[in-house]
Amino acid sequence: MLKIRDDIYREEGQLNMLPKKKRTKLVEYKIKKCFNALRDNLFSSEEEFIGYVNSMKDPKDAELFLDLCEFYSTFKELKGYPYIKLIAIISIIDKLNARKVKFKPFKDWVLSKEGGNYIKEYLSKVSVNDEVKKFKEVFKKLREKHGEIFGSQRSVIKFFENYCSVNDQVKLIRAFKFKRTAVVERYSQNYTWCPSDVRSIEDLQKKYRNQYKVEKRYMPECYDWRYCWVEGRTCNSSKCRLIENHHYRKEILGKIVSFIYQMRNDFIHGAKIPPIIKRPQEVDTLTIAGKIGDEYGIINLSIEDIQEIFERGFKKYFDKLSTEPLIK
Structure with missing residues (x-):
């Protein structure tokens, strides 16, 4: 059996306080x-698995990987x-952001060299003569930049954008059905065999009443009756706009992940916990009545699906780690 690396958990206050034999056993149990x-x-x-941990250049990355895996396993x-x-998964993603970005309160960041550089940049770009309005505009931009750098919600969105x-991404988006519309x-x-001589879904229903059934349902935000092929409760189009249009997918994904973060x-x-619809035979299905903006709807996704999406992204995150050390 391959041996785990011996350069992890060496700092004071960690497992190194224990006798070597006991420390080794605890690390093996963690593995x-x-x-x-x-x-x-x-x-x-x-x-x-051990080979993967051993391949990480920075022992701090290996420790972070193992600590988060252990935390995740407790809930799984x-x-x-x-x-x-689901909340535990979001907490793990949130924690990953701390690897490269050490949080600074807004006041401290503004007074730092980095904040000062942004102040100079925004002052040069804001073309407002009124000093009060100019100050407000620069302050607003600084707030936005601080949120972009340190914001937890933004980091979670970036995780799903960059590592899933x-x-x-499409699977996650399709699970959130907040758009009540005619389907x-x-x-x-x-598809060429479907009639295209219609301007609206009402027109389709009128002209081809015996061929197509139209009814109101909750659908994903991306649903478009003209192009989305629906069978039962599922979108199955191979020519999905979410797949073909990166910018559109990014926009919708941001809304969905923001809702999860909220x-x-x-x-x-x-x-607070949103209303959860439980079915005895579906112990681990996440069926929630929720709200995005002013729209109510249903989220229906098995926790196994969510876990698999997260796990693949989690590993990809560590696959792509730079060689830079952790910020201390």
């Missing part, structure tokens, strides 16, 4: 727990509680 959390989706053997092992598992595959099944103007905030800061 097993972490491997078991990811074995189904990412690693075929414990030796492969729970039976049920899909909402709690297109298929996983037609088995129809798409992407769920996390409501849970942590407001002690």
Whole structure:
């Protein structure tokens, strides 16, 4: 069996305070727990998992990877509680942002050299003669830049944008059905056998009443009756706008992830849980009645799907780590 690297957990206050033999056993236990959390989706053997940890150039990255895996495994092992598992996943993604960006309060950042550079830049670009209006505009831009650099919500959105595959992004977007609209099944103007001589879905229903059924449903934000092929409750179009248009997918994904992050905030800061529709046979299905902006709808996604999306992105994050050391 491949041995785990011996340069991790060496700092004071960590496992190095224990006798070497006991420390080794605890690290081995941690390795097993972490491997078991990811074995189904990412690693075929414990030796492969250890090899992956050993391949990380910075021991701090290896420690971060193992610590977050252990945290994740604790929640993954729970039976049920899909909402709690989702919040745990968002917390892990949030933590990853701290690897490269050490948080600074807005006041400290503005007074720093970096903040000063942005002040100079914005002062030179804001063409307003009124000093008060100019100050407000620069202040607004500084707030936005601070949020862009240090904002937790933005970092979570970036994780899903940068480390999740297109298929996983589309799967996530399609699970959020907040658009109540008229839907037609088995129809798409992407296919030549479907009639295209209609201007609206009402026109389609009128002209081809016996061929197409139209009804009101909750659908994903991206649904367009003209092009989206729907069967039952599922969008199955191979010519999906989400897949073909990167900018559109990014826009919709940002809305969805922002909503998920707000769920996390409501849970942590407001002690709130959205209405969860439970079915006895679906212990780990996350079926939630939620709201995006002024629109209510349904989120229906198994926690297994969410976990797989996260796990693939999580590993890709560590695959792409730069050689720069952690900020201390």
